Amino acid sequence: MKWIYIEEIANYKDQDVEIRGWVYNKRSSGKVRFILVRDGTGIIQATISSEKNDHPLFKKFDLLTQESSIILRGRVREDKRAPNGYELNIDHMEIIQIAKDYPITPKEHSTPFLMEHRHLWLRSKKQHAVLQIRAEIIKSIRDFFDGRGFLLMDTPVLTPSACEGTTTLFETKYFDQNAYLTQSGQLYNEATAMAFGKVYCFGPTFRAEKSKTRRHLMEFWMVEPEVAFAYLKDIIDLGEDLILNIIEQVIKNNQKQLDILERDTKPLENIKKPFPCIRYDDAVKLLKEKGSKIQWGDDFGSPEETLLSQIFDNPVCVTHFPAKIKAFYMQPDDERPDLVLGVDVIASEGYGEIIGGGQRIYDLKLLEQKIKEYNLPREAYEWYIDLRKYGTVPHSGFGLGIERTVAWICKLKHVRETIPFPRLLYKIYP
Numbered sequence: 144m145k146w147i148y149i150e151e152i153a154n155y156k157d158q159d160v161e162i163r164g165w166v167y168n169k170r171s172s173g174k175v176r177f178i179l180v181r182d183g184t185g186i187i188q189a190t191i192s193s194e195k196n197d198h199p200l201f202k203k204f205d206l207l208t209q210e211s212s213i214i215l216r217g218r219v220r221e222d223k224r225a226p227n228g229y230e231l232n233i234d235h236m237e238i239i240q241i242a243k244d245y246p247i248t249p250k251e252h253s254t255p256f257l258m259e260h261r262h263l264w265l266r267s268k269k270q271h272a273v274l275q276i277r278a279e280i281i282k283s284i285r286d287f288f289d290g291r292g293f294l295l296m297d298t299p300v301l302t303p304s305a306c307e308g309t310t311t312l313f314e315t316k317y318f319d320q321n322a323y324l325t326q327s328g329q330l331y332n333e334a335t336a337m338a339f340g341k342v343y344c345f346g347p348t349f350r351a352e353k354s355k356t357r358r359h360l361m362e363f364w365m366v367e368p369e370v371a372f373a374y375l376k377d378i379i380d381l382g383e384d385l386i387l388n389i390i391e392q393v394i395k396n397n398q399k400q401l402d403i404l405e406r407d408t409k410p411l412e413n414i415k416k417p418f419p420c421i422r423y424d425d426a427v428k429l430l431k432e433k434g435s436k437i438q439w440g441d442d443f444g445s446p447e448e449t450l451l452s453q454i455f456d457n458p459v460c461v462t463h464f465p466a467k468i469k470a471f472y473m474q475p476d477d478e479r480p481d482l483v484l485g486v487d488v489i490a491s492e493g494y495g496e497i498i499g500g501g502q503r504i505y506d507l508k509l510l511e512q513k514i515k516e517y518n519l520p521r522e523a524y525e526w527y528i529d530l531r532k533y534g535t536v537p538h539s540g541f542g543l544g545i546e547r548t549v550a551w552i553c554k555l556k557h558v559r560e561t562i563p564f565p566r567l568l569y570k571i572y573p
């Protein structure tokens with residue numbers, strides 16, 4: 144008999160098939176027994192009915208508990224009353240295991256309890272919806288860059304130097320040297336962009352962020368495009384297109400999951416290009432008007448980002464930050480060298496920064512000076528400096544954080560549910 148997945152059930156109307164899965168729930172009504180079975184691709188109702196109360200499968204049915212693993216065979220029937228329009232009239236059941244005392248019952252559980260059981264929590268409907276949307280977002284991003292001729296260039300995870308400041312490095316041994324887990328593929332992207340014109344990397348990045356917020360993970364995934372000869376405005380334009388493409392593809396392909404999450408997609412559908420773009424100076428003024436205590440020169444924290452994103456319906460781009468609060472590689476503004484040509488894109492609906500990027504320094508002397516100013520060990524950056532010696536050009540790029548994007552699109556309170564196994568402050572189990 145043919146083993147099929149529940150998601151393809153509609154193709155097998157009135158045929159006999161085999162389903163392999165887990166018991167989601169069960170109930171009886173008169174002479175019928177219902178088993179809700181999930182197989183990872185969907186849930187189907189399997190039925191056993193008998194004229195008398197003695198169907199041979201009834202005894203097996205009585206043994207079934209939540210998450211018991213089973214193999215069922217039966218005929219696919221169209222039935223308007225069934226949860227997804229089809230049910231399986233079974234005549235064969237093999238029990239692989241009866242699960243005893245599955246800890247996640249249909250009652251409410253606290254989040255710490257669920258996080259402790261993350262390996263099992265992944266089986267629940269809402270987590271399923273979130274992670275399916277995550278997979279679609281990743282797919283949409285790859286489609287977007289591949290479709291525009293960007294070359295995927297994987298960057299190393301083990302690195303000898305810091306990209307985003309030395310305070311959040313995870314250090315490890317690399318034989319007799321020290322190495323760090325990468326904070327960003329950007330520096331290597333700059334080299335591959337000079338080799339291939341336009342590139343992107345997509346991988347896990349690591350930051351020992353000592354902040355416990357709903358936006359920070361210690362390990363998160365970032366997609367980072369880098370484009371030779373691109374200026375700040377070019378990269379903002381690219382970021383806008385990327386975000387619009389993600390929204391469009393998720394709304395088109397994940398309606399079912401968005402419904403499960405009760406996500407009202409109107410605010411996402413209303414997002415249009417160009418996004419409002421304001422300078423850091425003006426952002427600070429706006430924030431002060433709204434009651435924030437921020438002073439010129441301060442970096443935005445989560446409260447400021449939330450405030451800003453509540454002022455606009457669209458995501459908003461903030462540019463021209465004080466150089467002091469940004470990384471060493473950022474290109475200074477010609478007119479105001481105390482400012483840099485960086486951009487943060489703040490998502491709408493209170494979600495905060497999802498993109499960080501900008502234009503990079505391409506002048507050799509200036510870069511050498513910055514490396515000194517930021518107290519970085521020059522030896523580790525020689526190769527990076529080389530890029531400014533051999534055909535240097537203006538270039539720009541950015542990084543988009545996957546987990547924050549998923550949290551926004553799904554409208555979740557916390558990024559911890561946007562990745563199968565989140566790495567949180569001081570917590571690495573399961």
Ligand code: 4AD
Nearest residue numbers: 327329359360363367497498499500540541542544
């Ligand atoms: O603004 P960030 O630090 O930028 C960079 O790393 C650049 N080198 C990227 C580039 O230009 N190629 O980080 C980029 C994005 C943030 O906007 C945010 O979405 C995400 O990465 N991010 C985090 N997400 C979850 N947890 C954390 N601790 C994050 N830190 C940054």
Ligand code: MG
Nearest residue numbers: 487496498499
């Ligand atoms: Mg940033």
